[in-house]
Amino acid sequence: xxxxxxxxxxxxxxxxxxxxxxxxxxxxxxxxxxxxxxxxxxxxxxxxxxxxxxxxxxxxxxxxxxxxxxxxxxxxxxxxxxxxxxxxxxxxxxxxxxxxxxxxxxxxxxxxxxxxxxxxxxxxxxxxxxxxxxxxxxxxxxxxxxxxxxxxxxxxxxxxxxxxxxxxxxxxxxxxxxxxxxxxxxxxxxxxxxxxxxxxxxxxxxxxxxxxxxxxxxxxxxxxxxxxxxxxxxxxxxxxxxxxxxxxxxxxxxxxxxxxxxxxxxxxxxxxxxxxxxxxxxxxxxxxxxxxxxxxxxxxxxxxxxxxxxxxxxxxxxxxxxxxxxxxxxxxxxxxxxxxxxxxxxxxxxxxxxxxxxxxxxxxxxxxxxxxxxxxxxxxxxxxxxxxxxxxxxxxxxxxxxxxxxxxx
Numbered sequence: 001x002x003x004x005x006x007x008x009x010x011x012x013x014x015x016x017x018x019x020x021x022x023x024x025x026x027x028x029x030x031x032x033x034x035x036x037x038x039x040x041x042x043x044x045x046x047x048x049x050x051x052x053x054x055x056x057x058x059x060x061x062x063x064x065x066x067x068x069x070x071x072x073x074x075x076x077x078x079x080x081x082x083x084x085x086x087x088x089x090x091x092x093x094x095x096x097x098x099x100x101x102x103x104x105x106x107x108x109x110x111x112x113x114x115x116x117x118x119x120x121x122x123x124x125x126x127x128x129x130x131x132x133x134x135x136x137x138x139x140x141x142x143x144x145x146x147x148x149x150x151x152x153x154x155x156x157x158x159x160x161x162x163x164x165x166x167x168x169x170x171x172x173x174x175x176x177x178x179x180x181x182x183x184x185x186x187x188x189x190x191x192x193x194x195x196x197x198x199x200x201x202x203x204x205x206x207x208x209x210x211x212x213x214x215x216x217x218x219x220x221x222x223x224x225x226x227x228x229x230x231x232x233x234x235x236x237x238x239x240x241x242x243x244x245x246x247x248x249x250x251x252x253x254x255x256x257x258x259x260x261x262x263x264x265x266x267x268x269x270x271x272x273x274x275x276x277x278x279x280x281x282x283x284x285x286x287x288x289x290x291x292x293x294x295x296x297x298x299x300x301x302x303x304x305x306x307x308x309x310x311x312x313x314x315x316x317x318x319x320x321x322x323x324x325x326x327x328x329x330x331x332x333x334x335x336x337x338x339x340x341x342x343x344x345x346x347x348x349x350x351x352x353x354x355x356x357x358x359x360x361x362x363x364x365x366x367x368x369x370x371x372x373x374x375x376x377x378x379x380x381x382x383x384x385x386x387x388x389x390x391x392x393x394x395x396x397x398x399x400x401x402x403x404x405x406x407x408x409x
Contacts (some may be wrong), residue, residue, distance in 0.1 A: 004129075007073050010065060012125035014075050021078075025118050026085035028074040029132040030054065031217065032091065033110040046070060049100040050109060057095040058088070060245065068217065073132075082117050082148060089113045089146035111368055112139050113146035121149050134159040140215045160216045162198055163209055167221045172196050172211065174229045175395035179247070180370075182380050182389045186403075191281070191388065192230040193395050194222070219253045227264065231271035231278075233398040237405055238273065241408035244405075247279040247309060253289050255297040265304055275305030279330070283311045287326065295325045302327040309366070314354060323361060325362050331358040335369020335389070342374040352382045 001011075011027060018025050032050045047070050054064055054072060065073040075080035076088055092111060114136025116122070121131040131149040137160040158242035166172055176190035186239045196204045213219040227248055235247045254260055268275055280301060287294040298308050307329040314334045341348040351367065358365035367379040370389035379387060396404075 002067050002073075004067070006069055007065055008125045008129060010063075011073075011075065011129060014077065015118055015124050015128070018077065019123070024081060024120075026074075026076040026079055026088065027116045027118065027128050027132050028076065028085070028089065028092075029114040029136045030072045030074060031068075031112050031136070032070040032096070033112065046100065046102050046109070047108065049102050049107075050096075051113075053095050053100060053109075054092060057091045062088075071217065078208070079117075082120065084117075085115050085117060086126075086146070086148060089115055090257065092142070093145050105306050112136060112144060114139050115146065115148045117149070121151075122287050130159070130161050133161040136160060137212060137216060138213075159388040160212065160218070163196070163212055164218055164221070165218075166196055166198070167218065167225050170225070170229075172222075172225060172229075174226070174233060174398040176233070176246075176398045176401040177367075177388060177395040178393040178401075179245070181382055182376070182387055187244075188386070189247065189277075190401060191247040191277075191395075192226065192233075192249070194249075195395075202341075214253045216252055219251050220257050222249065223254045224263065227267050228271075230398075231267055231273050233402055234273045235271045235276065237402050238277075239403060240405060243274075243277055245277050245279055245307070247307075249311070250280045250282050251295050252282060252290060255290070255293050260297065261300045261304070262325050264301060264306070276307070279307035279309050281309040281311040281332070284313060285315070290326060295327070300328045302329070309365075312368075314350070328363055329362075330364035330366055330386075332366040332368055332388075338367045338369040338375065338379070338389075339371070341378050342372075348378060348382075351379065355379075355382050355384050 050070055061077055063075040079085055096109050096111050099108045114132045116128045116131035118128055123130040135147045135149040173195040175193045175195050178187045179189040181188040196209050198204055214219050215223045230246055230248050237244055256377050302308050308327055309330045309332055310328045311332045312334045313331045314337050333351055337347050337351050355365040364385045366386040367384045368388050370376050370387040370391050
């Protein structure tokens with residue numbers, strides 16, 4: 001398997017050759033969509049089967065460079081124009097219409113392809129590679145599953161390569177939003193929220209860049225960064241005041257990663273933060289993408305002492321069967337229900353029912369979207385345990401949150 005430097009070296013050699021011969025060539029970034037359970041069991045076999053299928057759709061002179069987890073860089077030399085590159089991409093997509101034989105099972109796989117051309121999109125390796133990565137991000141929302149690089153779209157969308165470099169070079173930020181203990185009337189923790197301000201594109205919505213990370217295989221790196229950065233601030237907070245709990249959002253897309261549970265265990269040991277002070281938040285709809293694997297991984301984390309929070313509760317599945325399987329310690333009631341409980345009796349009854357359900361299951365009930373005293377009074381009367389919302393504070397840079405905590409003590 002090659003790294004990015006190896007690919008750039010191979011790509012640069014092709015740029016030199018094609019430039020001297022006055023030829024066009026295409027550089028394709030192809031990634032086979034991973035099926036989480038199948039990948040966990042058959043990762044290497046899936047990659048080999050995908051490579052065989054790719055080869056069947058290409059010419060003998062086309063080159064396949066394995067560069068990552070079911071990801072391949074393809075060099076298609078001596079093409080007449082970009083139209084021929086698009087035809088090749090179409091052949092590749094059609095080649096995956098039939099299931100792959102992975103081990104002794106047939107598995108459906110879905111390719112995504114980003115295409116860049118020499119010399120149209122760059123005269124050397126780095127700009128061509130960047131163009132293919134940006135085209136790949138564009139292809140994720142394309143019905144055809146492949147996309148030729150479009151500079152005008154690249155200027156308006158958060159590119160894959162910029163996010164990767166932001167993670168690697170620690171150019172993301174952690175913001176913390178206070179969590180309020182309703183009975184004690186005090187801040188007892190905070191939720192950790194990642195923020196990205198791109199030098200080129202400005203502030204990027206967390207919804208956008210987390211989705212981009214999930215779709216492009218960067219979510220594992222983003223999760224490691226988020227966990228370690230949050231724990232660093234948690235350790236600083238512990239040194240300056242009372243023990244607080246910190247919540248970290250967790251994408252189930254990382255559950256297939258080998259050694260994930262051990263990584264969490266090692267991280268809390270390095271930063272000397274008890275697992276009891278860390279709550280891992282997962283949305284109910286996302287964990288249902290692969291409920292079997294989610295239940296196993298969350299159960300292992302719960303056994304280590306981590307709290308498990310079901311975020312945005314009420315807008316996804318909310319079935320009793322689902323709640324029975326998952327080792328949750330708290331339910332976070334989505335703000336869609338909480339925001340208008342002071343004025344909407346139906347919303348109030350729903351929220352009250354959710355709080356009662358949480359308590360019947362021995363779970364902590366958290367109300368999101370508490371923005372005024374009237375709403376706080378209502379959820380207090382309903383017996384809610386914790387609350388979060390602008391009434392108690394907006395998300396703020398983690399260092400500022402810790403500094404405020406220290407001064408208040």
